[in-house]
Amino acid sequence: MARHLVDRSSETMAWLTDHGVDWEMEPPHVGYTAARTFIDGVDLVDTLVARVEELGGTVVYDAEARALHETTGDDGRRRISGVEALVDGEPVAYEGPVVVAAGGYESDERKRTVYYGDGYDEMTVRGSPYNTGEPIEMALDAGAAAVGQWSGAHMSLIDGNSPPARGGANRIDGYQYCVVLNHDGERFVDEGQDARAHTYARFGRLFFEQERHEVFLIADARLEEYLWPQGPSDPVYGDTVAEVLAELGCDSPEAGQATVEAYNEACPADGFERFDPEQLDGTAAAGDLAPPKSNWAVPLTEPPYVGYPLTGGITFAFGGVGTDTDARVLDTREEPIPGLYAAGNSVGGLFYDNYPGGTGLTNAAVYGRVAAETAAEEHDPSVAGGAAGEAPADD
Ligand SMILES: Cc1cc2nc3c(=O)[nH]c(=O)nc-3n(C[C@H](O)[C@H](O)[C@H](O)COP(=O)(O)OP(=O)(O)OC[C@H]3O[C@@H](n4cnc5c(N)ncnc54)[C@H](O)[C@@H]3O)c2cc1C
16 A cells, blocks of 8 residues: 555656645755655645536535445345435435545544553644544444554654644654753653654653643744744743743742753753754763754753743544455455445555654545546546546546
8 A cells, every 4th residue: 555655656646746736845944854845735736626526527616424324136136235324413424435545534533442452542733623533433334344454643842831732733743852851850762762743643642641742842943943842832931941931820930940951961962053954963872861852953052942832733643444455345355345435544554653754745636646546447437447438538
């Protein structure tokens, strides 16, 4: 699945471009070794909805899928033949093949508690509050295999003042160069163990596991310019670390001050001169510092000090239905369920423990397109390779 995703990613981007998607190169920010391809999510959806309508498709809003229609084919096998929905509160039936592309179960408080543990009902949802996973359950009820890491999720470190849902771009990057303290004023993670792209999606869980789900990012005047705060919080400044922590509401500001002093002692005195934000610079703190600081060990010695509150927010859940590389939903015997397809975060098995940045939208785009292609080939008589008939001029 991952190989196929990678192999089809470039052509999918070209295909989206052909359908009017306009890309920008994001200016390089600290922590990225290169500029990234970038698009505003709202623009992306607006562009593609307009294109769907231009091609004769219909987009229905305020529509909640509630149940799958199942029929039994001539071969005696069950197949999916449509979906029951509530549209503006009224029941409506749609006939035809069904693609489950309803995200994961990350927005359901009960499921977060079941899959991740006590307290996860309190976790902030970064995206849509509607991704509660019922369409995944409908597919499971129809016989789909449950695959992937159900106890895993993309949990990002985010601004501690983010709203309960739809926080959007609310990370505070640059944490890897600095110090993160909990309410006891202690460090609890090697902030610089790896590049931002390899830590941000799993540090959220570590941060959330701390007392009251709150931690505090501390930088000094030299490192502040390497922070990239995208969340709602204003920076808190002070002449000492303790002052900043007290203002942020930390329970143990003096202990935090002592932790930073011990950290400074363990950092090489010329840490800032050796500091290279664009790569793992190998500038490590002395070996007995616990937890260690493996890269970017710069002593925080230049006031004013600056701090932000951080927590962990869920981006998407990792479990889902099993599919093949044609996006056909597989049953527990790994046989395709006729008429049922899935794509994006409703599918499990692609992500375990961590997440490589940028894969979420690529996954949704590649397999969303594959699912539509397969459904059309298998069910639409007007599509080449389909039940019968002429190939259409356009896709
Ligand atoms: C804040 C944030 C930042 C992100 N940044 C990046 C990034 O920089 N790069 C990247 O690649 N990825 C990023 N992602 C991840 C990416 O957005 C997702 O992986 C991707 O959108 C998943 O696409 P999807 O189609 O599977 O699901 P979604 O985009 O989540 O869409 C699911 C849709 O299904 C609808 N739905 C749910 N249940 C039902 C139902 N019963 N009936 C009808 N509709 C239903 C929901 O309302 C929603 O509109 C980010 C996500 C968030 C939240």
